[in-house]
Amino acid sequence: MANYVSKKTFESAVFKFDSGAELPLIKFGYETYGELNKRRDNAILISHYLSGTSHAAGLYSANDSEPGYWQAIIGPGKAIDTDRFFVVATDSLCCFAANDTRVVTTGPKSIAPSTGKPYGLRFPVITIGDQVEAQKRLADSLGVEKWFAVAGPSMGAMQSCEWAARYPERVERVIAAILPGLSCEAYLIARLSQWCAPIRLDPKFKGGDYYEDEEPIEGLTQSILFMTLDAVHFDGMQRLFQRRWADRSKSPGVNLKNRFSIERALDGSSYLRAPLCDANSLLYLTRSAQLYNIEDRLDRLRARFLLIPASSDLVMPPGMTKKMELLLKERGIDVSTFTIEGDGGHFDGLTAIGKASEAIRSFLN
């Protein structure tokens, strides 16, 4: 892309959550790639994964070295061809990367008008459906009555499926990558809860009221590490790290403080990311994923589905989408599956999405 991407902000007044709670105002960021055509029928919505942002493709500037996470499939001539499609990618509400200056989000870090202080854990519980409602307001403002497709990985795939269940008349196609099927089942509910445990144990967390003080960085670092660990695979990790020691002169066999290379690498990368992330927001987004469930609304679905599991995904393994595929087919829904083969685990839905290019291209034709 020769053009650089810029973040836009969408605001909307009086937002009612699925829980019944209301906020006077929400705002969130979004990026667009390509142009909306005159018939307004070429728009594709991209929703991000739990720890992601709206930055799905492109670069922000000439100095920017890291393109958006689905760069492999979004752009001119790519599977989601921006010469043909108008692509809209949104920041979620309660976006985990709330401290990233390019992210715009309403969440627990936002100032509550009634108190002049951050909401903290007084922010309402948020659902995948609430994310969809927010996106629907943006669609209305853009004049997009029907999405050519809604797409995303992981939490973004949940949002895509929720779109199809909630607004069947507004969604033609769903591309759902690395999805836990039709609902979040017990084991995944527990795994998501595990991600939050370190934050809750950190004494600096203070029940979510840490904004005026130090952030619970130690707990947050471990939470990010846990998410990473669930998102990788045995084989990929072994290929990269083997059984090496973190420091060649410090054997883990003689001192408990000496560590393995894999431990140091995970700690280090998580610690680097932590300052961009907001601990409370993780509690909200994991809860929204736990609440994900379209199983009770299968008879509302009208869209065509492309499911893209990753063969080595340990947290939302291909068996989950296989079960979903069978259930949808039983109901006469047009659904197909393309499996990303690899040893990268759940992450393959991001880093190896290019392998699904042809499947996506033909699904959109």
Add this chain to the structure above:
Amino acid sequence: MANYVSKKTFESAVFKFDSGAELPLIKFGYETYGELNKRRDNAILISHYLSGTSHAAGLYSANDSEPGYWQAIIGPGKAIDTDRFFVVATDSLCCFAANDTRVVTTGPKSIAPSTGKPYGLRFPVITIGDQVEAQKRLADSLGVEKWFAVAGPSMGAMQSCEWAARYPERVERVIAAILPGLSCEAYLIARLSQWCAPIRLDPKFKGGDYYEDEEPIEGLTQSILFMTLDAVHFDGMQRLFQRRWADRSKSPGVNLKNRFSIERALDGSSYLRAPLCDANSLLYLTRSAQLYNIEDRLDRLRARFLLIPASSDLVMPPGMTKKMELLLKERGIDVSTFTIEGDGGHFDGLTAIGKASEAIRSFLN
């Protein structure tokens, strides 16, 4: 068994660890089932899993409702037939269940003679090989020159394999259930490290010097929860818990404090177990498992191997033992595999071990 099981204690002076460190004395508990024959050639050694104890079979008293963990295969007429075999089951050093009054172990909770206080994290790093050295001293004292078989699940399987690599002339057969193959690879190293993260985050942990004060129960509870979570499987958990709420009147959709049934169950069972367990000991046993490696000593192996993976094991999946089986076969080692089919995950190596009865029986004949 009509006879009740009693715990015996073995003591041995001056113990040198693989790290080079030395202790003036170690002691650990053990149980025996059946009788040693005159030729002393009918002895089978059982080593326990990481969070277990030497209580592999039988009941302690008429009031005891919970038999040992491998009760399904150890006893008169069972696969490991105590009418034929003399079975010895030991408590590990640094036994995690150090606060269980029936466990005898030397570890970080033991009093250091030089200071009159618990070792805490001044205890030496321990290896799987150190556990084997301790067991070898017991074998010597019992007059067992050669084990008819060494057996165990998970960490106990690592010890069994280490026996075969360290003392090939003293081991005829190895029964290794739910084993991570020939070494602990990078991903499992990270998972084991994850188990310890909550303990390290708990402010009551105090670098391991908590014995004279409150124990880090909150962190310890989460650590136990993490071990449990790694040891189960998606399908088994879904079958048991579904997406139910912990409290029918408290929707997780309206308040972050409201939870799902699976979350409450895991928290509850972990919290109940925590008082029996010692936080420091977990740090030692996980490190010993991280250090597990017999890959560099394959040419020493002489024993016959029976590998028993569990089909739904997510932490030490069957692929790991499959790789091991191929490598051993290449070297002409007699190895066979029996896979426990089920949806119980890693735990199936304990709770569903009965399914391997015939495979074990014929391996011992």
